[in-house]
Amino acid sequence: MKNFEIKLTNELATLTVYIPDASEEMGHNKIKAGVLVIPGGGYFMCSDREAEPIAFSFLAKGYAAFILRYTVGRDKGYDFSMPFADANEAMKIIHDNAEEWGIDKERIAAIGFSAGGHLCAALSTMGDIRPNASILVYPCIVEEISKILAFPVPGLDDKVDGKTPPAFIVSACADNLVPIENSLAYANALNKNGIPFEIHVYEKGYHGFSLADWTVYSEDEADYCAHIQGWFNLCATWLKKRFES
Numbered sequence: 001m002k003n004f005e006i007k008l009t010n011e012l013a014t015l016t017v018y019i020p021d022a023s024e025e026m027g028h029n030k031i032k033a034g035v036l037v038i039p040g041g042g043y044f045m046c047s048d049r050e051a052e053p054i055a056f057s058f059l060a061k062g063y064a065a066f067i068l069r070y071t072v073g074r075d076k077g078y079d080f081s082m083p084f085a086d087a088n089e090a091m092k093i094i095h096d097n098a099e100e101w102g103i104d105k106e107r108i109a110a111i112g113f114s115a116g117g118h119l120c121a122a123l124s125t126m127g128d129i130r131p132n133a134s135i136l137v138y139p140c141i142v143e144e145i146s147k148i149l150a151f152p153v154p155g156l157d158d159k160v161d162g163k164t165p166p167a168f169i170v171s172a173c174a175d176n177l178v179p180i181e182n183s184l185a186y187a188n189a190l191n192k193n194g195i196p197f198e199i200h201v202y203e204k205g206y207h208g209f210s211l212a213d214w215t216v217y218s219e220d221e222a223d224y225c226a227h228i229q230g231w232f233n234l235c236a237t238w239l240k241k242r243f244e245s
Contacts, residue, residue: 001059002101006093013086015093016067018059019101033107033243034064034098036090036131038123040114040138040208043072043083043150049208049216050113050137057211058111061236064103066094070119074150084126087119091129107243111135114178114208118145118153121186124167125159133242134167135235138175138207141182148177160189166196168238170231172205198238202228 002019022030035058039050046069055065070086071078091108098105110131112120117139124134140148143155167190171183180201190197205228210216212229 008086008089010071010082010086010089012069013071013083013089014069015090016055016069017101018055018065018067019103020059020062020064022102031102031104032062032064033109033239034066034094034103036094036108036110037065037067038070038087038110038112038116038120039067040112040116041072042148043078043080043115043153044074045072046070046116047113047208047210049210050116053211053216054111054113057232058236061240064101066090072150079151080122080153083119084122087123088128091123091127091131095129107132109133109135109239109243111137112139113137113210115140115149115153117141118149118156121156122154122159125156125161125164130163131165133165133239135170135239136167136183136186137170137231138172138178138209139169139182139186140178141186145178145182157185157189160186160193160195162193162195164190164193164195166190166242167198168235169197169199170202170235171200172202172207172209172228174202174204175207177207196242198234200231200234202231204228 006015039046041047068090071082117136146152
C-alpha cells in the first residue's frame with residue numbers, strides 16, 4: 001500500500017493518501033474507486049474518530065481512501081472560505097493524480113461527518129469538482145446551525161441543483177447537537193431536484209457515533225450502537241451499486 005501525506009496551500013491543511021497496491025489476484029479492482037473522508041469537529045478541529053477508522057473501513061472494501069484535515073479554528077480569524085478551498089484542492093489533487101494512482105475519476109465519493117458533512121455537502125453543491133456520490137453522516141446543513149460552529153457557514157439545502165451527486169444520509173432522532181432537520185432538509189432538496197438519495201434515521205444515537213463500534217465509542221453504548229453500526233455496510237452496499245450503475 002502507498003501511504004503519504006500532501007500539504008495543502010492553506011496553513012496546516014493536509015491530504016493523507018492511502019492507495020492499495022494492485023494485485024493480479026484481484027484484477028477486477030485494478031482501477032479503484034476512491035473515497036475522500038472529511039471528519040467533523042464543528043470547524044474547531046478534525047475528529048480522529050471520523051478519520052482513520054472510516055478510511056480503513058473503506059480500504060477494507062477495496063477503495064482508495066483520502067483523509068482531508070482541513071483548516072479549522074476561530075481564534076485565528078478563519079472563515080468558511082478556507083476549509084472550502086481545502087476541499088476543492090483535495091478533489092483537484094485526486095483528479096490530477098488519478099491515472100498515476102490507479103483511480104477512476106468517475107467513481108470518487110466523499111463522506112463527511114457533522115461539520116465535515118457540511119463541507120462534504122458544500123463540495124457536492126458548490127465545488128469546482130464535485131464528487132460522484134456523497135455520504136453525509138449527522139451533517140450540518142441549514143444556515144442556523146452556524147451558532148454551534150467555529151464561524152458562520154452557508155446553508156446548503158438551497159444550493160442543491162441538477163449537478164448535485166446522489167447521496168446517502170445517516171442521522172439519529174436523539175441527536176441533541178445537530179437536529180435531524182438538517183438531514184431532512186438536504187433530503188427534501190435532493191427530492192425536489194430529482195437527485196437519487198437514501199436516508200437512514202435511527203431512533204437512538206448520540207452525536208458523533210462514527211462507526212458506532214468498540215473502536216470509536218468511549219462510553220457504554222453497546223445497547224444501541226450494535227444497531228446503529230449497521231449503517232456502514234448499508235452505505236458500502238449503496239455506494240457499490242451507485243458505482244456499478
